[in-house]
Amino acid sequence: MRLLPADLPERAALALEVHARPSEPLAAPGRASYVAVLVDADERERELAHLARLCRQHGQLTPAADAVHWSGSVGPLRLKWERHGEFSSYTLLTASAGGEPFADSAANLLPAGWLAGVPGLTVYAGHAELLSPTEGGALGDLLQQCFGGRTVVGSALGDGAGLAYSDFLTHGDGFGRILLIDQGFTPLVAGRMLQRLFEIEAYRMMALLAFPVARRLSPRLMAIERSLAALADSIAAGNARETGRDENLLQELTRLAAEIESGLAASQYRFAACRAYADLVRTRIDELRERRLSGLQTLDEFMSRRFTPAVATCATVSRRMHDLSERVAQASHLLSTRVDIVREQQNLALLASMDRRAKLQLRLQQTVEGLSIAAIVYYLAGVIGYLAKGSRSLGLNLDVDLFVGLSVPVLALLTFQTVRRARRRASDPDTKNGH
Structure with a gap:
């Protein structure tokens, strides 16, 4: 006997959503490659x-037609494919022989030409x-060997379970580089x-689009702001009776x-x-649980100095556009109101003139009727x-x-x-309607 009401149709899928796309484990020493492609x-x-x-x-089951992620072994590689909203990512992991x-x-272990044949445009590759602690060796020499003297960003991750270093630059092969040193990581x-x-870099690049x-x-917004300021001055300085001029201003506001x-x-x-x-x-940066390493910027600090200002610029431009839209709409509303008021005044004057003409016409008509x-x-x-x-021919003697x-x-x-009587019948509504 069923103990529960009928399931929500999406219940199973929603319950599994929090378990979807698990990370692939990697033990030290190991290598990974990651490619994000805009599709x-x-x-x-x-x-x-x-x-x-x-x-x-490679004898693996193919992903379903509606699949959004897939993982499996491809020769010596562990391949994980994920489809995101705008881009797809490929993560390749393998053990390292030192x-x-x-x-x-890891990318070199794919069949020749397969990665280059992936549809889309590369957003990020890394x-x-x-490395295990013993393989870390002298840190300065290792960083010089990996990043060639470029400025390196680094921090301790997972409350000290590992060290991470990167220069956040694209090297000659088109890939970025991330160096991880195991200080107590489990493979998972x-x-x-x-x-x-990897996702920090992919999402950073997608944000910076x-x-x-x-x-x-x-520059376009600055030109619009100047035009709007000039139009606002013209509206403020204009004569309320200059209807034609106001209509021209209204057309310019509509264009803006x-x-x-x-x-x-x-x-x-x-x-x-x-x-x-x-x-x-x-x-993702918060999830790293960073600790500062002496003499190095953390990832959080690096993003705050380089990435956050760019995002703030985009947000500012977006707000400026919305503000401009509201200001133009407000100016258009005010000018439309003024044009409508002037038109109403003109209509009243026209009606008064028509009334005077009707009275004159009535007087003229009365004069003509007298004549x-x-x-x-x-x-x-x-x-x-x-x-x-x-009548004289009939014998009547009348004084004519x-x-x-x-x-x-x-x-x-x-x-x-x-x-x-004829005028009264002409002005009577019942007579006009045939009643």
């Missing part, structure tokens, strides 16, 4: 097929050497520390708003990714005069002039009443 979405299938061919060559550090690498902890060091974008946008929105659309994903990757870098009454009475009086003259004179007031009264 477009349309190259994902080709990437998986490339990895599957290597698996089949000898000069970085004279050989070699690592894990050593592999985990090494993975963190936003830095060139910020540099390109900075479109330019800013274009920049936001093209850059905000990169800036948001920069913030996310920078947080991962800080998290028309006189004309109609004159015409009707003439008709009655003709009728009176014609007297008869016409007496009919004029009656005709005027009748005509006036008829015109007034």
Whole structure:
């Protein structure tokens, strides 16, 4: 009998998520190589097929079509592949037979040309050497041998369980170098520390992809800020009745708003990714549990001096763009309000002018109606005069002039009443609608 309600469909996957992508163990002496490759979405299938061919060559199970990580043995190597949001990483680990550090690498044990054939663009590549304490030898000579006199950053990791050194530079083979000296690592902890060091570099490079974008946008933002300041001065100094001028200013503000929105659309994903990757870098550094070594910068200090300012620059440019967008929107709103007020005032003036014209037209119409009454009475009086003259043929002896004179007031009264009734019917809404 089942003791629990039905499972959430994602329950199993979510429970296993915290156990996904475990670090590969590495015992001293050992070597590792790491490559992070920026892969477009349309190259994902080709990437998986490339990895599957290597698996089949060495009798390994190929990763599933929807896999996001895979690990297995490839000859003398232990290969771990991980698919991240924008990039994929390949970690190669093998035991070392000793000898000069970085004279050989784990990547050289891959089939010829396979690594170069991985789809995508290299973001970061690094070699690592894990040495036992006895192999460490004289530290100064070892660092000179590994890094050639370059400035080295180093610290004790895992509360002193090991030492880590790097110059954070790309050497002639295209790889960076990380030197680890075991002071009490277990293979699993050593592999985990090494993975963190590799990921710090990969995430650092991914975060810094936003830095060139910020540099390109900075001059553009300065030009927009100057234009906006000039427009704001013009708005403040402008006459509220200069509607045409305000409309031109509004068009210029609209152009600036479109330019800013274009920049936001093209850059905000990169800036948001920069913030996310920078947080991962800080998290991985905290997980190292560093201790200072005399005379050397720690990784945390190095990142604070070199990496954090670049991230801050990207964040500043992003904030400037958002601030500019808000300022342009506010200026556009204020100017639109002023233009609307001026238009309303113009509309009121136009309505008042139309009202005056209507009154003048009414007076003119009334004057014309008076003249028309006189004309109609004159015409009707003439008709009655003709009728009176014609009555003489019937034997009626009428005084034509007297008869016409007496009919004029009656005709005027009748005509006036008829015109007034017609005007009233024309102005009555019920009459206009046919009721």
